[in-house]
Amino acid sequence: MTDTLTTPSWESAVLRSVPSGFLAHDWQPATDGRTFEVRNPATEEVIATVADCAAPDALRALDAAAAAAGRWALTSPRDRASVLHRLTDAMIEHRERLARLITLEIGKTITEARSEVDYAAAYFRWYAEEAVRPHARSTPSPDGKSHIVTVAEPVGPCLLITPWNVPLAMAARKIAPALAAGCTAVLKPAALTPLSSLALAESAREAGAPPGVLTVITSSDAAAVTLPLLSDPRLRKLSFTGSTPVGRLLLQQSGACVLRTSMELGGNAPFLVFDDADLDLAVREAMVAKMRLGGQSCVAANRFLVQEGIADAFAAALGEQMAAVRVGPPDREDIGLGPLADHRAVDKVRHLVEDAVSRGAVVVAQADIPDGPGHYAAPTVLDHVPADAAIMHEEVFGPVAAINRFSTEDEAMAVANDTEHGLASYLMTSHIDRARRVAARLQAGMVGVNRGLVSEVAAPFGGVKQSGLGREGGPEGLHEYQQLKYLSLPGFHT
Numbered sequence: 001m002t003d004t005l006t007t008p009s010w011e012s013a014v015l016r017s018v019p020s021g022f023l024a025h026d027w028q029p030a031t032d033g034r035t036f037e038v039r040n041p042a043t044e045e046v047i048a049t050v051a052d053c054a055a056p057d058a059l060r061a062l063d064a065a066a067a068a069a070g071r072w073a074l075t076s077p078r079d080r081a082s083v084l085h086r087l088t089d090a091m092i093e094h095r096e097r098l099a100r101l102i103t104l105e106i107g108k109t110i111t112e113a114r115s116e117v118d119y120a121a122a123y124f125r126w127y128a129e130e131a132v133r134p135h136a137r138s139t140p141s142p143d144g145k146s147h148i149v150t151v152a153e154p155v156g157p158c159l160l161i162t163p164w165n166v167p168l169a170m171a172a173r174k175i176a177p178a179l180a181a182g183c184t185a186v187l188k189p190a191a192l193t194p195l196s197s198l199a200l201a202e203s204a205r206e207a208g209a210p211p212g213v214l215t216v217i218t219s220s221d222a223a224a225v226t227l228p229l230l231s232d233p234r235l236r237k238l239s240f241t242g243s244t245p246v247g248r249l250l251l252q253q254s255g256a257c258v259l260r261t262s263m264e265l266g267g268n269a270p271f272l273v274f275d276d277a278d279l280d281l282a283v284r285e286a287m288v289a290k291m292r293l294g295g296q297s298c299v300a301a302n303r304f305l306v307q308e309g310i311a312d313a314f315a316a317a318l319g320e321q322m323a324a325v326r327v328g329p330p331d332r333e334d335i336g337l338g339p340l341a342d343h344r345a346v347d348k349v350r351h352l353v354e355d356a357v358s359r360g361a362v363v364v365a366q367a368d369i370p371d372g373p374g375h376y377a378a379p380t381v382l383d384h385v386p387a388d389a390a391i392m393h394e395e396v397f398g399p400v401a402a403i404n405r406f407s408t409e410d411e412a413m414a415v416a417n418d419t420e421h422g423l424a425s426y427l428m429t430s431h432i433d434r435a436r437r438v439a440a441r442l443q444a445g446m447v448g449v450n451r452g453l454v455s456e457v458a459a460p461f462g463g464v465k466q467s468g469l470g471r472e473g474g475p476e477g478l479h480e481y482q483q484l485k486y487l488s489l490p491g492f493h494t
């Protein structure tokens, strides 16, 4: 994929320092003219000023989504697919610029930002292809007296709420299936990262999405813009990606109008390494599972559960790799880890490491970090982390690998499943019987077997327990935006 010399039309608008939001298909200020600043976490400098939307702006966005819903739902699947294909092409064409924008607003390395653009574009391509695949059924009733026909219809206007850690791809994972299904959408990005969503909305407009099909409301006060929408009966679906506590609250609020909901919430992924694992493979995949996005991922390995026979070798080898990670300005090609999102993220990592050490954990390795400015946290490996350390129960969301040793498989399963979360899990073993048995016992929506990466556009991404409801990606992701209508027709034996 290459970048061209053309400048995308979103670029000057997104990065100019004037009040601008993308409301109802055009760049518009908030009704009361308020704005908020977006800062680069590597330099702490202001990089843009965007509209600080409030309730009236949110309702204007829903007005537009509701007005566009009927016509968009009746657009042919092929025409909807064409819009998504053009959007895919635009993202590929402007890959480098989008990647730089992501790096600027969230500080992930430029290499990871390019991967995020590819991942986001792949969702648009996948759902352009899925849009034209019918999954209805037509069958006689068992007694032959009627004929059952099902039709998948769009659920209607949707509210899509996204987090800061994967700002472009999390938006893509919701927008692509929503538009493919024939739904209109109001996107509410995280306040830390509104810029890639604004770029996406402008690209969707250029790709031919009609007015109102996709609007973006940027706000520093999330509840002020989401509550009025959740209590408006024109909205028919909420898709949320974010933390479990906010997800719980939004589920309650979604009860008011009995909304369809999809919830992609927090994780606490165990990474199990058994004595029979291939050590080199285990360490390589551990680095992938831990260090993608610097650990700021819902599927990041949070707890390394390692069997006693391999634990010394695994801790030493992982420590060597983590200590060698080069931390610094994320726009440099030789950098392996940029800053975390903000100072709260750094404080949380520091607190969790100190808590573990105070309970007996040993620091095996720690990388160097720059003095600042920038919100940097050191890649760290902790061994002998006791089960009661806070890091075993909370998402660290940073570059810290906490190793807890076990002796038997039963012991490992008990620790692995001792969490309210159930998103991703990983297991490393050379025995197929153990792999199948342990995968079956893990309470998780996704299991990586000898792999540290589970994200894949064609696969159903999602969790069990308090990690969420529903799935994103794959054919399943489209169904989240469809509701079935059943037609009862006369049968042949009436």
Ligand code: NAD
Pocket (backbone or CB within 6 Å): 161, 162, 163, 164, 165, 166, 170, 188, 189, 190, 191, 222, 223, 226, 241, 242, 243, 244, 246, 247, 249, 250, 263, 264, 265, 266, 267, 297, 298, 299, 395, 423, 463, 467, 468
């Ligand atoms: P967060 O829950 O604080 O915020 C997520 C989004 O919800 C943001 O847009 C925020 O503005 C909005 N929000 C916050 N409070 C709200 C309220 N009261 N009403 C309405 N909206 C509100 O999460 P975050 O810190 O942005 O992201 C990190 C979390 O997201 C982690 O827990 C991570 O595991 C989770 N996550 C999950 C997935 C997944 O697919 N399961 C993917 C990425 C991130």
